[in-house]
Amino acid sequence: MKPLQIRSVAYSVPETVVTNQDLTKLYDTSDEWIYTRTGIKERRIVSGNQNAADLGYEAAQKALAKAGVNPDELDLIIAASSAPPNLYPAIACDIQARLGITTKIPAFDITAACSGLIYGMQIARGFIGSGIYKKILIVATDNNSRLVDWEDRGTSILFGDGAGAMVVTESTDGVDDILSIDIQSDGSIGEYIKYTMPGKTCPLVEPNDIEPSHIFMNGKEVYKFVVKVLPDYIANMLEESGIKADEIDYLIPHQANQRIIDAVQQRLGYPDEKVISNITYYGNTSAASVPIALAEGVEKGTVKLGSTAILCGFGAGMTWGAAIVRLREGIC
Ligand code: COA
Numbered sequence: 053m054k055p056l057q058i059r060s061v062a063y064s065v066p067e068t069v070v071t072n073q074d075l076t077k078l079y080d081t082s083d084e085w086i087y088t089r090t091g092i093k094e095r096r097i098v099s100g101n102q103n104a105a106d107l108g109y110e111a112a113q114k115a116l117a118k119a120g121v122n123p124d125e126l127d128l129i130i131a132a133s134s135a136p137p138n139l140y141p142a143i144a145c146d147i148q149a150r151l152g153i154t155t156k157i158p159a160f161d162i163t164a165a166c167s168g169l170i171y172g173m174q175i176a177r178g179f180i181g182s183g184i185y186k187k188i189l190i191v192a193t194d195n196n197s198r199l200v201d202w203e204d205r206g207t208s209i210l211f212g213d214g215a216g217a218m219v220v221t222e223s224t225d226g227v228d229d230i231l232s233i234d235i236q237s238d239g240s241i242g243e244y245i246k247y248t249m250p251g252k253t254c255p256l257v258e259p260n261d262i263e264p265s266h267i268f269m270n271g272k273e274v275y276k277f278v279v280k281v282l283p284d285y286i287a288n289m290l291e292e293s294g295i296k297a298d299e300i301d302y303l304i305p306h307q308a309n310q311r312i313i314d315a316v317q318q319r320l321g322y323p324d325e326k327v328i329s330n331i332t333y334y335g336n337t338s339a340a341s342v343p344i345a346l347a348e349g350v351e352k353g354t355v356k357l358g359s360t361a362i363l364c365g366f367g368a369g370m371t372w373g374a375a376i377v378r379l380r381e382g383i384c
Contacts, residue, residue, distance in 0.1 A: 053181030057221050059121060060383050062114035063344040064107045065096040065214040065334065075135025079205040086209045087332075093311025095335030097197045103137035105146045108193035111343075112147050115217035116189065118384065123151035127185035129159040130175055130289045132168025132339040135195040135213075136161065139249070147191060165245070166367025167191045167235065168308050168339030169216065170375055173363075174235045176220050186222045191215065194338035196381055200304060201266035210308070211267075212335035216343020227240035228381065230237070231360070232293040235373035236285075241277065245269045245368035252362035278312050278366050283319030286364055286374055290320075293376060297321060298374065301359035304349070306366055307331040307341040316364070328355060338367065350384035 072083035086092055098107070101173040108131060116123055131144035144159035164171035169184050172190040179185040193215035200208040223229070250265040290297055297320045310331055317327045328349045337344055342363050349355030358381045366372035 053185055054178045055223035055226055056177050056230050056375060057227070058229040058380065058383055059119035059221050060115045061216065061218050061220040061343050061347045062111050062118055062342065062384065063214065063216045063347045064110035064114065065337070065344065066098045066102060066107065068097050068099050069094050070097045075209060078202055081205050083211065089311070090210060091213040091331045092209065092311070092335045093332045096214060098195055098213045102211070103198070103214065104133050104135055104193040104195035105137050105143045107195070107213065108133070108143055108191040108217065109147050109150050109168070111193065111215040111217035112151065112189055112191050115219050116151070117164070119219035121219050121221070123153050124155065124222060126153065126187050126189050127157055128179060129157065129190045129191070130188065131161045131191040131193065132170045132172045133161055133193050134163050134165045134168070134338060135199050137195070142304065143191065143193065164371045165337070165368070165369055165370070166308060166338045166341065167365035167371040168338070168375045169218070170233070170341045170363060170365045170373035171235050171371065173218070173220070173230070174233050174373065174377055176276040177230055177233060180220065180222050183212055188220050190218045192217070192339035192343055194340055196267065196296060196338055198303070199267050204266070206271055207269045208269055210336045212337050214334060214337035214344050216340045216347065218343060227378070229378040231295065231376040231378065232289060233373070233375040234289055235371070236370045238368065239367045241370050242368070243270070244274050244277065244370060275309065275312065278308070279315045279368065282312065282364065282366055282372065283316045285372065286316060286362060289376070295376060299360070300362055302328055302355055302361040303325055303348050304328045304342055304361050305364050307334065307345055308336045308366070336382055339365070347384045355379070357383060
């Protein structure tokens with residue numbers, strides 16, 4: 053396989069902050085209840101016409117600038133989103149147009165929920181590794197605030213909006229930045245987190261319209277499943293790669309619930325400074341959470357570049373995946 057280089061990672065979040073205290077205006081809850089169960093204190097929420105494609109475009113622009121890659125050099129755009137403004141056209145096609153790319157490169161969306169970035173990286177690795185494409189933009193963007201039921205206090209407390217973007221290319225120096233990567237799914241438990249597309253029935257066939265939709269989540273089952281599977285999954289991945297846990301500098305996990313992050317931290321025996329968490333300020337931004345945690349961590353100085361990290365995601369599907377990566381100087 054040809055080696056892959058991570059050239060840049062960037063993020064974009066909406067300006068509006070909604071605190072736990074704000075949510076008490078919607079239903080019976082409290083900052084204390086939400087914080088102790090999830091680690092979340094506030095989240096960013098889009099307003100007006102802003103949507104996942106806009107956030108993704110902003111993150112993409114930043115990532116391309118950071119990478120020093122001109123949009124016209126791209127061979128492929130992959131957007132990972134499960135809360136897009138439109139089912140089609142794809143966010144990736146929209147971003148292709150907004151970046152002013154006139155060449156007819158392929159651009160498509162993938163739906164792997166909160167595992168979206170890792171799934172996108174694995175797809176990109178296949179294309180770069182085989183020599184089919186050399187320069188790929190991966191955008192991971194979600195806007196779940198438009199899909200949740202804001203009367204459902206068990207689910208709407210969790211989500212925030214945001215986007216991340218990563219530029220990957222064939223390695224310029226022969227060094228592969230992906231030390232190991234794996235993606236998995238189990239469709240038999242797909243009912244745990246679900247969003248059914250709203251729509252209309254054909255009046256000639258059935259009289260009733262389909263109910264308006266929102267995210268359904270069985271939080272307890274999701275929690276139990278992830279805590280059971282994820283810590284061992286990452287520990288086994290390290291073992292199979294012949295890498296000792298203490299050789300890796302950071303764990304940058306999907307930001308779904310602080311208690312889930314703690315469970316993985318405990319299994320790997322990592323001290324707090326190795327584990328990157330910003331869930332307190334962004335909530336669960338779904339596919340965007342890993343790139344936001346990474347790029348924001350670099351901005352704040354909690355992630356030092358010239359290091360290695362385990363990135364991992366999990367979410368609806370159920371899907372999950374992890375990548376052990378090199379974080380080169382200058383990528384954020
Ligand atoms: N404020 C106050 N009370 C709430 C509440 C809220 N926001 N949401 C639920 N409750 C109540 C419930 O009504 C229930 O009350 P009851 O016992 O009187 O019926 C009680 O709190 C416990 O509810 P439950 O749903 O069992 O809570 P929980 O301990 O499982 O915590 C989550 C709920 C969502 C925080 C937790 O299940 C979770 O984080 N799961 C993982 C979800 C996840 O990560 N999803 C994304 C994956 S990508």
